[in-house]
Amino acid sequence: MFYERFTQQGNSHNYYLQKLSLCGYILSIGILLGSASSLHRSYQDSWVLENLLPQILLVILFFSIYVVNENRLLYIVISVCLFIFSVRALPGFKYINPYGSAIDQSVHWANIQEMSNFGIPEHGNVYSDEPGIYILLIALNLLGNVTTSSLLRFGPAFFLSLSPFFIYIIGKSISKSNDQLRFIVISCVFIIDPYFLVLQGSTFGTFLFTILVALISNRNKKYQSSCNTSWTILLIIGLYSLTITHAITSFITGVVLLVIWGFHTFYNKVFNISQNERHKGVYLTANLGILSLVITLSWWIYKANLIINIVVEKSAQLLVNFLNPIRPPIPPNFFSLNSGEQMVILSLYHLDFILVILLSVIGFLILLGSSSNRASKLRKLFIPLTMQIIFISILFFQLVFKIGQIEYSRFISYILIFSPIFIGETLSVFEAFLKHHHLTNKIRKFILSASFMSLIIVAFIQAFPYQPIVPKRAIINDSESQPIVYLHTVLSNNQISMLQFVKNHLPPDVKIGADIVTFNSAIGFWGIEQTQIIHLQRALPTEPIQNGKWNIFLYHRPGAAGPLFEQLEYRNLAVNPFLSLPTNWSVPYDNGGSFVISR
Amino acid sequence: MDISTINTLIQFIKILIGFFICILIPGYLLSFVFFPKGKIRDISYRLGIGFGIGLVFLIFIGSILILSFGFLYPWMLAIILFLSSIIIFIKLRFINKEKIFGLQGLWKSTKLLFNLLFLGTIGIYTGSYITTQSIQSKPENFFSEFYLLDSNGALPSTFSNEGSNIQSLVIGVTSHEQSLTNFSLIIRTDDSILRTIRSFTIRPGEKWEDHITFSIEELPTIFLSQRLIFELYKDSNFYRTIFIPVNKLNSNPAMLSETH
Numbered sequence: 104m105f106y107e108r109f110t111q112q113g114n115s116h117n118y119y120l121q122k123l124s125l126c127g128y129i130l131s132i133g134i135l136l137g138s139a140s141s142l143h144r145s146y147q148d149s150w151v152l153e154n155l156l157p158q159i160l161l162v163i164l165f166f167s168i169y170v171v172n173e174n175r176l177l178y179i180v181i182s183v184c185l186f187i188f189s190v191r192a193l194p195g196f197k198y199i200n201p202y203g204s205a206i207d208q209s210v211h212w213a214n215i216q217e218m219s220n221f222g223i224p225e226h227g228n229v230y231s232d233e234p235g236i237y238i239l240l241i242a243l244n245l246l247g248n249v250t251t252s253s254l255l256r257f258g259p260a261f262f263l264s265l266s267p268f269f270i271y272i273i274g275k276s277i278s279k280s281n282d283q284l285r286f287i288v289i290s291c292v293f294i295i296d297p298y299f300l301v302l303q304g305s306t307f308g309t310f311l312f313t314i315l316v317a318l319i320s321n322r323n324k325k326y327q328s329s330c331n332t333s334w335t336i337l338l339i340i341g342l343y344s345l346t347i348t349h350a351i352t353s354f355i356t357g358v359v360l361l362v363i364w365g366f367h368t369f370y371n372k373v374f375n376i377s378q379n380e381r382h383k384g385v386y387l388t389a390n391l392g393i394l395s396l397v398i399t400l401s402w403w404i405y406k407a408n409l410i411i412n413i414v415v416e417k418s419a420q421l422l423v424n425f426l427n428p429i430r431p432p433i434p435p436n437f438f439s440l441n442s443g444e445q446m447v448i449l450s451l452y453h454l455d456f457i458l459v460i461l462l463s464v465i466g467f468l469i470l471l472g473s474s475s476n477r478a479s480k481l482r483k484l485f486i487p488l489t490m491q492i493i494f495i496s497i498l499f500f501q502l503v504f505k506i507g508q509i510e511y512s513r514f515i516s517y518i519l520i521f522s523p524i525f526i527g528e529t530l531s532v533f534e535a536f537l538k539h540h541h542l543t544n545k546i547r548k549f550i551l552s553a554s555f556m557s558l559i560i561v562a563f564i565q566a567f568p569y570q571p572i573v574p575k576r577a578i579i580n581d582s583e584s585q586p587i588v589y590l591h592t593v594l595s596n597n598q599i600s601m602l603q604f605v606k607n608h609l610p611p612d613v614k615i616g617a618d619i620v621t622f623n624s625a626i627g628f629w630g631i632e633q634t635q636i637i638h639l640q641r642a643l644p645t646e647p648i649q650n651g652k653w654n655i656f657l658y659h660r661p662g663a664a665g666p667l668f669e670q671l672e673y674r675n676l677a678v679n680p681f682l683s684l685p686t687n688w689s690v691p692y693d694n695g696g697s698f699v700i701s702r
Numbered sequence: 703m704d705i706s707t708i709n710t711l712i713q714f715i716k717i718l719i720g721f722f723i724c725i726l727i728p729g730y731l732l733s734f735v736f737f738p739k740g741k742i743r744d745i746s747y748r749l750g751i752g753f754g755i756g757l758v759f760l761i762f763i764g765s766i767l768i769l770s771f772g773f774l775y776p777w778m779l780a781i782i783l784f785l786s787s788i789i790i791f792i793k794l795r796f797i798n799k800e801k802i803f804g805l806q807g808l809w810k811s812t813k814l815l816f817n818l819l820f821l822g823t824i825g826i827y828t829g830s831y832i833t834t835q836s837i838q839s840k841p842e843n844f845f846s847e848f849y850l851l852d853s854n855g856a857l858p859s860t861f862s863n864e865g866s867n868i869q870s871l872v873i874g875v876t877s878h879e880q881s882l883t884n885f886s887l888i889i890r891t892d893d894s895i896l897r898t899i900r901s902f903t904i905r906p907g908e909k910w911e912d913h914i915t916f917s918i919e920e921l922p923t924i925f926l927s928q929r930l931i932f933e934l935y936k937d938s939n940f941y942r943t944i945f946i947p948v949n950k951l952n953s954n955p956a957m958l959s960e961t962h
Contacts, residue, residue, distance in 0.1 A: 129818050133825015134832070140710045141703070141833040146842040154837055158829065177746045196710065222773025234774075238764030239757070244776045245720035253713035261721045262757070268750030275747055314754045333736040337755065344761035600847055600878065608849075610856035655857060663842040686928045689946040691850040691857045694878075701859040702947075 117172045117548075124169035128182065131161040132189045139196035145596035146663040146696070150570045151194055151202075151300065159563075162189065167555040170289050171548045176281060180267050183291050188264035190566065194300050195256030200594040201627075202256070203301030204620045204665055208592075211302050212627035215240055216251045225631045229304070232407030235348025236307045259302045263310055267291040269317040270523050276320035277483045277524060282534065287527030292559055293462075294519045295455040295566045297512035301592070308349025309516045312356060315341045316520065320486060322387055342395050346402045350410055353399045355517075360392030363489045385485065421506060431505050436587055436671065444574040451573065451590060455565035456515055458558065459522045463491075466525035469532050487521045494518045578674050585674055589666030597664035597696030598624045604692060605657060605699060609637065613701075616640045616653035618677070619668040621697065625657070644669045647676075655701045664696025676700075703830045711826070720776075728783045729756020731790040734800055844906075846883070847876040848934045848942050860949040861930050871946075873932060874911040877904045886935045889914070891927035891948075896920050924948055 135158040142154060152159060166186050173179050194202035201212060214224035218237045225231060240258045243249065267288050274287035298306055318341055322334040346353040367385040403411040437448060467488075470480055481488070498514040500506070533554070537547045568590040575584035602625055609615070615637060617625060622641035626634050640653070660677050661667045667674055676683040684690070684700060692699040733742070733752035742748045763782055768774045794800040851872040852858040862869055877883055883906075887899035897920070904910050916924060924930055931945040 125818075126821055129821045130825040130828075133822040133827075134829035135825075137707075137826035137829025137831075138833040139829075140707045140826075141830040142837070143706045143710065144840075144843065146840075148840075148842070154833070177749075180746050180750075196714075199706070199710075218774070222771075222775050223768070234765065234768055235761045238761050238768075238774065238779075239725075241774070241776050242724040242760055242764070242779050243717045243720035245723055245780050246716045247776070249713055249716050249720070253710075253717065257714055257717050261717065265753050265757075268746065268753055271746055272750045272754075275744070311757070314757065317750070317754060337736065337758065340762050341754075341758045343765075344758040347765050348761060596843075596878065597845060600845075600876075604847060604849065604876075605857070608851055608855060608857050610852075610854075610859075654859065687860075687947050687949075689850075689859055689929075690944050691859075691946060692847070693849075693942050693944050694847040695845045695942060699857060701857055 117544075121169070121172045124165055124172055125178075125182075128162070128165040128169045128185075131158070131165045132185060134158050135162050135189055135193070136196050139193055142197050143199045144197055144593070145199050147591060147593040147595055147665050150567060150591060151197065152567045152569075155193070155197070159190075159193075160560075162186070163556055163559050163563075166292075167552040167559065170285075171551045171555065174281070174285070176271070176284060176288070179285055180271050180288050183267040183288050184264045186292055187267065188260050191263055191300065192257055192260035194593075195253075195260060198256075198593050199252075200596070200599070201252055201302075202593060204592040204594045204598075204623050204627075205301065205303075206623050206626065207303045208255070208301055209623040209625075209627035210631065211236065212251060212255060213630045215254055216627075216630065219244065219251055219254075227409070227635070228631055229410055229413060232402075232410060233304070233347055233350060235311075235344060236302075236304070239307070239348075255302060259306060263306070266294065266310060266313055269313045270520075272317040273313075273320050273487065273521075274524060274527065277480075277487070278527075280531070283527055283531045286530035286534070287523050289555070290462075290523035290526035290530065293455060293459050293522065293526060293562050295562055296516040296519055297452075298516070299566050304349050305352060305510075305513050305516055308345065308352030309520060311341070311345045311348055312352050312517070313520050315345060315356065316487065316490070319387065319391065338391060339394065342391070342398050346395075346398050350399050350402060350407060351414075351513075353395055354414075357392045357395030357399060359490055359493050360388040360395060362493055363486060364389035364392060366489060367485070388486065432502050432511055434588075440574055440587070447572055447574065448588070450564055451568035453565060455562040456519070458561055459519060459526065462529045463522045463525035466528035466532075469528055470525075484524070487524055491518060491521045491525075576671055578671055585661065585671055587671055589661065589668070592620070592666055594624055594627070595664045595696060597694050598659060599628060600694050601657060601659075601692065601697035601699065602628045605655075606633075609655070613654040614638070614640070614652065615655045615657070616642055617657040618642055618659065619644060620665050621657045621659055624665075642669075645673060647673060655699060657697070657699055659697040662696065703827065704834065707830055724779060724783055725756040725760055726753060727756075728759065728787045728790075729753050731787055731794065732756065732759060734794050735790060738798075738800065844879045846879060846885070846934075846936070846941070847874075848932070848944055849874050849876075850932065850944055850946060858946060861924070861946045862949040871914045872911055873914055874909060875902075875904065875934065876909045877906050879906050881906065884937050885910070885941070886938070888933040888935070890931050890933065891923055892929055892931070893927060894923060896923065 135155065138158050139155055166182065169182060170179055173182070201208060210228050210230055214228070214230055215237055217223065217225045218234075218241050224234055224237055230236070239262060240254045243254060243258050243261070270291050271284065271288050274284050278284055278287070296306075296309065315338070318334060318338050322331070322338065342353060342356075345356065364385055367388075403414070437445060440448065470484070471477070473480070494514050494517045498511065498518065501511055501514065534547075534551060537550055542550070570586065570590050573586040573588060573590065575586050577584045598621060601621075606629060617639055619641055622634075622639060625639055629639075642656075658677055659665060659667075661674065667677055669677070688700050688702045690698055690700050730749065730752035732755045733748055736755065737748075737751065742751065760779070760783070764774055764779060767778055767782075771778075850858055851874065853870050853872070855872070858869070858871065861871065873887070875885055882903055884901055884903045886901040889896045889899070896916070899912070902910050925948055927948060929945045929947055931943060933943050934941045
């Protein structure tokens with residue numbers, strides 16, 4: 104059946120180029136992953152693409168040629184899935200430890216470790232009551248003997264690489280044109296959220312939200328009206344799965360669905376829209392919104408008390424600190440940079456997002472400007488478009504009022520979900536523009552391939568930020584300058600060896616502290632419970648650590664052992680402990696990257 | 703291809719198989735239960751819906767098992783998913799006479815898949831070969847741990863005397879180097895070298911430890927300085943330093959009179 108479908112949609116005139124580029128694409132992916140797995144780095148290097156740059160450029164080149172010459176939608180969807188997989192799994196192949204040493208990744212590591220050993224995540228953390236992620240990941244250990252590290256290195260990439268299929272389903276509910284669908288699916292390669300390479304709670308929340316939107320978009324389609332019960336069952340199970348995977352996302356989903364319904368009702372009343380012209384699917388959103396909130400709140404009350412406490416606490420903080428934000432959107436150090444350096448930092452953090460917003464806005468304007476089928480297209484786009492507008496408004500509101508309690512990056516991820524629909528419009532118009540100018544087929548495809556390649560390379564500046572170009576500043580007592588921020592977070596063998604050593608040789612009744620990255624690594628390596636038993640404390644990013652608060656402090660130098668999350672002004676001890684420590688402190692353990700200080 | 707690369711690839715393949723068995727196959731089959739063949743003809747759409755169903759059902763079944771038994775292991779999911787997949791397949795194929803896979807189409811697409819897998823494998827081997835040949839192992843991948851312990855085997859904070867009892871120390875090196883490595887040690891104070899320890903050779907993964915007790919002649923020098931410093935040399939090159947402050951709790955008249 105698969106093969107028949109392929110050949111039915113096939114086009115013979117570019118047969119050889121198509122086959123050759125497909126072979127080149129598969130071969131280049133193999134070369135990329137083979138190269139990455141041979142590096143097996145156990146330390147933090149300059150950036151993820153160190154020693155892999157030519158290989159990834161080759162993949163981008165063949166991908167761009169292939170998708171332009173391929174007309175069969177299934178092939179395009181699968182090739183985009185493969186592309187996303189190879190990019191997302193790259194750190195997993197390259198580094199022997201899971202990528203990412205922030206608190207989320209460490210908690211996930213500890214929980215998966217516990218779930219593999221005892222069948223249940225660790226108690227007392229936010230994710231204990233949201234086992235959805237762990238159910239998905241441990242299911243991959245079906246054949247046994249798959250390590251927790253491997254599950255974290257490859258598991259998320261497998262799941263997230265399926266997103267083009269769901270974007271295709273959303274696209275299908277909006278557009279019937281194969282050309283447009285093709286570009287919508289190809290645009291999935293631009294979905295580079297702020298936590299692109301690491302596993303965050305919202306990573307799977309956003310992913311399941313995409314599935315849910317795909318289901319909602321198709322629930323009310325005419326030809327599926329006889330299957331409405333099936334869609335409804337799926338939607339309910341989907342909402343439940345989202346709740347137990349990432350309840351904050353399901354809560355936000357409920358609120359957004361209700362806002363869409365409210366907005367639609369208001370719009371219909373104000374503009375006197377007749378019953379026939381109204382968007383039928385919107386009425387479903389009200390029911391689903393209520394259902395989503397009911398499921399989420401029931402789960403929180405019944406099972407996830409810790410989450411509800413945090414939500415209440417954050418809401419209270421939000422009200423109390425409305426004019427005194429805890430997490431400003433832009434770190435204060437950013438303003439001490441000159442404009443060139445600010446541009447570099449902005450590009451490394453948000454270039455893809457800027458590109459996506461730009462292409463989406465162009466797509467939206469094209470849609471508004473098109474005379475034919477405008478009303479019908481906008482009606483079909485109503486749900487994703489309204490969601491996009493709501494998420495952009497929330498993000499804008501957060502930035503203006505500096506409200507960081509519900510996270511800025513989460514909304515960037517939500518916005519990115521729908522962007523392929525609008526980028527697809529832009530790209531299909533671009534192709535139509537090329538056709539209109541009577542360019543030969545070869546030249547048109549060459550221009551399209553080159554454009555894709557350039558856009559992907561621009562997007563990858565954010566996906567794989569190049570650490571050496573981050574601006575540097577001198578710190579006290581140190582002749583060498585330090586980068587103002589570290590962009591990569593590899594868990595190193597230096598950290599693991601130190602944690603193993605300290606676990607075996609810790610004196611009794613001592614106050615023990617750690618820098619932020621080491622603390623996070625300890626949670627992953629020792630487990631949450633063990634960390635609590637020994638009362639390991641985390642130093643603040645602005646805290647001088649030799650101030651006498653702790654007897655033993657676990658620390659590391661920036662570099663091979665991993666990044667430092669501490670502010671630049673507080674890093675001199677890490678850079679040179681021998682010179683920076685008062686004489687009553689000792690360094691009884693050092694492995695070159697990580698060390699222990701005690702007094 | 704070295705053993706670490708092969709191990710990485712084996713782990714990857716195991717996860718890939720788990721992914722197919724737990725999500726893709728049950729999801730694809732379940733899609734026919736929810737939407738019979740006539741309802742969805744577009745194969746990409748069918749696969750997308752199938753994968754979506756596979757994912758949400760996996761989480762649903764997993765959570766039901768956790769809520770019922772209080773724990774969840776992969777084999778529990780495997781049994782349920784494997785059995786339900788077989789039952790659904792039999793029902794669809796032999797009772798409903800649904801044509802889930804056309805045999806000819808399946809054979810051709812499998813052939814195509816194998817060709818592409820073969821190409822991918824050649825790519826992996828080529829990439830691995832090129833990388834192994836062109837990139838030298840970086841020194842950051844290898845290191846040694848250098849440490850001090852007190853007589854109880856715990857991390858010490860100071861070197862001290864209590865009356866006439868002088869604290870003894872254990873000094874150790876654990877190698878995570880690439881090959882057999884030669885180390886040597888110098889023990890000194892801030893101002894002068896106390897002693898040089900003969901060189902020793904250890905293999906990767908091996909540990910070397912030595913109990914250090916100081917002679918009566920060395921103690922006044924130690925207690926007059928602020929820090930006791932241990933320098934490790936690897937293949938005669940300076941490697942790293944650890945140090946410990948000296949804390950004279952009680953002066954020992956006998957000991958001090960001997961030197962002054």
